[in-house]
Amino acid sequence: MEGKKMARKNRAKLITASAVLAVASLVVSAMPAHAAPGVSATEIKFGMTVPMTGSASLGYNKIPGAVKAYFDYLNENGGVNGRNLKLVVKDDRYVPTEAVAKTNELILKDKVFALLGPLGTANVKAVAASVNPGRRKIPVLFVNTGFSGFADKKKYPTTYTAFPSYIMEAKIMGAYIKENFAGKKIGLLYQDDDFGSDALAGFKQAGIEFAVKVPYASGSQGTATAPGWITKLQAGGAEVVVLFGVTTASIFALSTAAALKFAPQWILGSVGGDATTIKLAGVPAGILYNAVGASYVPATTDTTDEYVKLFSEIYAKAVPGSAFDNNVMVGMNAAFLTAQAVKAAGANPTRKSLMKAIDTQGANFASIALVPLNYSSTSRVGYNGYWFGKYSPTGDLKPVDGKYILYTTDSGAGAIVKSTYQRPAMPAKGLPK
Numbered sequence: 001m002e003g004k005k006m007a008r009k010n011r012a013k014l015i016t017a018s019a020v021l022a023v024a025s026l027v028v029s030a031m032p033a034h035a036a037p038g039v040s041a042t043e044i045k046f047g048m049t050v051p052m053t054g055s056a057s058l059g060y061n062k063i064p065g066a067v068k069a070y071f072d073y074l075n076e077n078g079g080v081n082g083r084n085l086k087l088v089v090k091d092d093r094y095v096p097t098e099a100v101a102k103t104n105e106l107i108l109k110d111k112v113f114a115l116l117g118p119l120g121t122a123n124v125k126a127v128a129a130s131v132n133p134g135r136r137k138i139p140v141l142f143v144n145t146g147f148s149g150f151a152d153k154k155k156y157p158t159t160y161t162a163f164p165s166y167i168m169e170a171k172i173m174g175a176y177i178k179e180n181f182a183g184k185k186i187g188l189l190y191q192d193d194d195f196g197s198d199a200l201a202g203f204k205q206a207g208i209e210f211a212v213k214v215p216y217a218s219g220s221q222g223t224a225t226a227p228g229w230i231t232k233l234q235a236g237g238a239e240v241v242v243l244f245g246v247t248t249a250s251i252f253a254l255s256t257a258a259a260l261k262f263a264p265q266w267i268l269g270s271v272g273g274d275a276t277t278i279k280l281a282g283v284p285a286g287i288l289y290n291a292v293g294a295s296y297v298p299a300t301t302d303t304t305d306e307y308v309k310l311f312s313e314i315y316a317k318a319v320p321g322s323a324f325d326n327n328v329m330v331g332m333n334a335a336f337l338t339a340q341a342v343k344a345a346g347a348n349p350t351r352k353s354l355m356k357a358i359d360t361q362g363a364n365f366a367s368i369a370l371v372p373l374n375y376s377s378t379s380r381v382g383y384n385g386y387w388f389g390k391y392s393p394t395g396d397l398k399p400v401d402g403k404y405i406l407y408t409t410d411s412g413a414g415a416i417v418k419s420t421y422q423r424p425a426m427p428a429k430g431l432p433k
Helices: 002-030 060-076 096-109 121-130 166-180 194-206 226-235 247-259 275-280 306-318 326-344 351-364
Strands: 043-050 084-091 114-116 140-143 159-161 186-191 212-216 240-244 265-268 292-295 373-375 380-383 385-391 397-399 406-408
Touching (some): 043 096, 060 084, 060 326, 084 096, 084 326, 096 121, 121 140, 121 194, 166 194, 166 240, 166 385, 166 406, 186 247, 194 240, 212 226, 226 247, 247 265, 275 326, 326 351, 351 373
Parallel strands (some): 043 084, 043 114, 159 380, 186 240, 265 292
Antiparallel strands (some): 292 385, 385 397, 385 406
């Protein structure tokens, strides 16, 4: 009897073990062979570092919500090849050492598939030097900075730019100045770092001579320094002033100029002309009125644009009551490009296949931008052009006479041309084909 009981117990154990093995085998079979980090049978994880708190958070802290809004919409419509896309966000407070620490967390703890849209030249450079995603073959998609150096494939082998470079922007600005302000004395107020160095290189390529140049150190902008800027620009006789700096520099420069009755024609770079940040800082948007600004995406108020219409509808549903602005548009577009890259990377994407997809197909991805993408096997350059407009009393940048006149160029000695580019039509429901 004892032997029979033992036999029954052994058979029960065998049945239980077989059941466990069967379930395990089903789980394994659902997983792609040799799955990449961050890729499961149901999900693909991306990681982003961005200032969610701190002085640089205004405006920029809307970007993750915009990415998530599109990812949620995508996931509600079946995801990509049956997988949902997920964004893991870390607050780096716009501090390079924090960006390094948080990026390490994303890679080692959260085990993300790729990094998406990290913000800030100094932060991205610090991460490249300390974390070295290039050596580790981790894709860094669509960095949120226009520093031209990130397009250097040898130095940053896994990094993809998105913004037109600051060199391109300055070159194109130069062409606009020649067309519209010939014979005027031009002044330049610029941030004296990689950002400003790119600008100087671009203006030199465009052949722009400045009557007066006023550099400022990053972080030094404030009520104590702005009067000195304006005094120098006035003394130099500047009739047109280009401001190639961050948004806080724009706030202090424009406010101080108004107080000192200095009223040149202002031309604001794409960074310093961020109306969202200015409004969130409590500064009246009217401070921007009649300034010239540049953008590579449609005006946020242009609801005749099919991309603006759909993206604004998706965002309004995801984040009720939050304004649809350029930061939101850029975030949603980065998510849209990411979805297309994942789709093109195949049924079981790897980091290698993701990068190959962008290299071989990225130039043809659909996009909200009005200028082309320039990805190829030899190029990590994203967009390459701008249109110019003027700010309304409410701080909205709108094309002059309602017409987008687009200029494109490169970061070298290439020509500046008025573009005839026609972007791809938006795919059905704004989902990757």
